[in-house]
Amino acid sequence: MTVEKLEKPVRVSPRGAATRSALLEAASHVFRTVGFDRAGVSQVVAHAGASVGSLYHHFTGKADLFIALYEDFQQRQQDRTREAVARARAEGETDPNRLMNTAARAYLEGCIEEREITWLFFSGDSPPGFEATMRTRLREWTDRNVALFRKADEPVDEALLLVVSGSISLAVSEVVCREDPDDARALADEVVDRLSRLTPPRSE
Numbered sequence: 001m002t003v004e005k006l007e008k009p010v011r012v013s014p015r016g017a018a019t020r021s022a023l024l025e026a027a028s029h030v031f032r033t034v035g036f037d038r039a040g041v042s043q044v045v046a047h048a049g050a051s052v053g054s055l056y057h058h059f060t061g062k063a064d065l066f067i068a069l070y071e072d073f074q075q076r077q078q079d080r081t082r083e084a085v086a087r088a089r090a091e092g093e094t095d096p097n098r099l100m101n102t103a104a105r106a107y108l109e110g111c112i113e114e115r116e117i118t119w120l121f122f123s124g125d126s127p128p129g130f131e132a133t134m135r136t137r138l139r140e141w142t143d144r145n146v147a148l149f150r151k152a153d154e155p156v157d158e159a160l161l162l163v164v165s166g167s168i169s170l171a172v173s174e175v176v177c178r179e180d181p182d183d184a185r186a187l188a189d190e191v192v193d194r195l196s197r198l199t200p201p202r203s204e
Contacts, residue, residue: 020058022048024072027065032116035125036066063127070121070130073114074137081106081145096148101192103145104168108188111172112181119176139165160198167195 026048030039041062045055059065084106085099093099111118120126121134142165143156150157171191178184 016058019048019050019054023050023055023058024065024069026050027062028069028117028120031066031069032120035123036062036120036127037125066127066130067133069117070134070137073117073121074141076114077107077110078141080110081141097196097198100145100148100164101196104164104195105188105192107141107168108171108175108191109185112175112184112188115176115181115184118172122173122176135165135169138169142168163198164195167191 023044026044027039030043030047034043039062041052041055044062044065045052059068081103084102088099088102093102124131139161142161146157146161146164149160171188175184175188178187
């Protein structure tokens, strides 16, 4: 069973957007405080100062809230990594390995900056099927970065994709457990240093 994000109306009024934002902020707080499994919709709406009706207007339930939180987080991560790579390119970096590792370091930095919400996603206390969805999203993100290694007509390097996505997934689960941000960043740097030793496959 997989978790799918239901499509929402594209047009949302400012008031509706504010309500949705308040519900997501409340859900983040409640899930991080008591856990997803023990959390109730009533706790979320109470913390948001909203109504149960307003919650179901924007979301289908607490699982949908959880997925929306993850999608928003993943979008911020994509923005972080895209901006980091763009800065590196603007500074003259062209090496695909270093660009990929720049993206990896930015991803880990985002996890450290948002350690509490990141831990929520990696804790295992989540809706059924979420872990598979998260692995798929991470592999999609990794594939975009591994693509720096190959030309447009070259197939996906599955081995490299597995190595990078597996390394990042394990690194995230470790850095978010470090209480000292500096310690977490030192570990992230070490992981990226190891990734920097990867080399692109030779063309036949």
